[in-house]
Amino acid sequence: MGEAHQRRRVSVIGVLGEILITIGVVALLYVAWQMWIGDWIIGSQKHNEASALSQSWTQQTTAPTESATRIPPPTPTDTADLIVPVLAQPEHGQQFGVMFVPRFGPDWQFTIAGGTTRKDILDQGEIGHYVDTAMPGDIGNTVYAAHRWTSGAPFDPIDKLVIGDAIVVQTPDGWYTYRFRTLEYVQDTQVEVLLPVPQQVGVAANGRYLTLTSCAPKLNMLERIIAYAVFDSFTPTADGPPASLTEGVTA
DSSP, rough: HHHHHHHHHHHHHHHHHHHHHHHEEEEEEHHHIIIIIIHHHHHHHHHHHHHHHHHHHHHHOOOTTTTEEEEEEOOSOOOOOOOOOOEOOOOOOOOEEEOOOOOGGTTTTEEEEBBBBBTTTGGGGGGGOOOTTTOSSSSSEEEEEOOSSSTTTTTGGGOOTTOOOEEEETTEEEEEEEEEEEEEEEEETTTGGGGSSSTTTTTOSEEEEEEEEEEEETTTEEEEEEEEEEEEEEEEEGGGGGGGTTTOOOO
């Protein structure tokens, strides 16, 4: 009887071990799905969606939308007749732009929507525009957020940016090219990155800035990686895509 009991005990332990191994394999497969396969599928879908929206605007040759206002560029090196259109603030969830970063690859493009809430914008694989920060081309700081893990992971390669890289935002009016300057790591409470002049409390807007924000490391919700860029140029839709869209494109 003792030997039979021992065999049953060993058998039960073996079954439990197999179950735990199976659970572990399933968990690893789920993580793999979330980190690679799922991101790849969602990313491909979002690339296609952004491409379709971009092409629909590129084919337009009419004047900018009535909701746009126009302001002259502030830098003295700009020509007097250069006009930069600035869209009005979008409604929450409204798609108003497409972002391109050639450094991230020739197919990297994601739609931009108004707001940065997780469930309906970031978790849907979109880039979110922080409410009440500047719009593309406007004086001040235009600020964006996106995931680095899951939901297509738009900002996964943010730490690969090189000084001078183009960050291009397309709207119905044309393409706004910004040039990357530097990365910074901050706590999630350091909201000064959203200021009109990033990290400069009490300083009035004195130029055109663009800021990208995401988690760093990828699974750490308490820290942020911040990429800063400055305005370089505006290309109207009627003039066709700018050269900045293909500069430094990686394979």
